[in-house]
Amino acid sequence: MLSDQGLVTNLIKVAPDYYELTFRPPGILKAVPGQFLHLAVTGSHDPLLRRPLSIFDLLEGGKKCRLLFKKSGRGTALLSKFQAGEPLDYIGPLGNGFTIYPGSPWELLVAGGIGVAPLHYLARVLTESGIKIVFLLGAANRKQLLARSSLSSLGVEPLLATDDGSAGYRGTVGELLVDYLEKNPAPDRLYCCGPPSMIEQVINIAARWKIPVQASHEERMACGIGACMGCAFHHPEEDTNPTDYHYYRRLCREGPVISYRHRR
């Protein structure tokens, strides 16, 4: 698969250690929410491996793409130094993305921390299809509640949770989810993304209400295109067909979105 070269148009710091990068792809970028781009973070071969980032937003019919990322190591630190006018080398969009149900009246989205990135683009696509959204957004503290103004511009006002109680519900977004489900009708499904412990908590809560989940997972990636098996992910669901090469999925190809059925 060939890489493409976009042009960075803007890079801003949106919170301590968090950045938003906007670039123009060479043509029209078409992507399903939940898909990701595999980015070269320098013009050289050091670091050798690309870094995967979710599509945070697509604007102007795919002529403009926004990425939201946390500076968490060497690669994302290099990415945070890009400037307007510089080329951005990427492969993608990659991965499966979320499954959308066009006739659905409403959907429940649950994001933890930087997990808001793919769910923001999902929120755009759903709202533009006339689907109402309940969005639960959690983070360690108020400063790390990302993308709120951008969600607001889509008409989505998230219910908030912070670990330290500096905004919204005091507690995890999983605890906020329990609170929400105890007071409201259960959705037909739930979309989520966040750190592994948060995703696990959300899947367990959803199982109590028998709500199917589509969760976007992260795993360390090398090739990003299904060749190296570096991103093998153990799918724990019991009713997965055992002859289906056991329970492993390549997160870059059969993921990053994994479905959990919890059938009613």
Ligand SMILES: Cc1cc2nc3c(=O)[nH]c(=O)nc-3n(C[C@H](O)[C@H](O)[C@H](O)COP(=O)(O)OP(=O)(O)OC[C@H]3O[C@@H](n4cnc5c(N)ncnc54)[C@H](O)[C@@H]3O)c2cc1C
């Ligand atoms: C499908 C997918 C979508 C993602 N979307 C986003 C996003 O929108 N915003 C965001 O901030 N982060 C996202 N991540 C996580 C992001 O890819 C890592 O934070 C980033 O690769 C870390 O690189 P680094 O060089 O800064 O860190 P380092 O720790 O220095 O990286 C060293 C190596 O480990 C790998 N690595 C480290 N942490 C992760 C991780 N959590 N997931 C995958 N690989 C990792 C790197 O690719 C690199 O090869 C996503 C990950 C995946 C798999």
Ligand code: FES
């Ligand atoms: S990263 Fe190589 S197979 Fe997924």
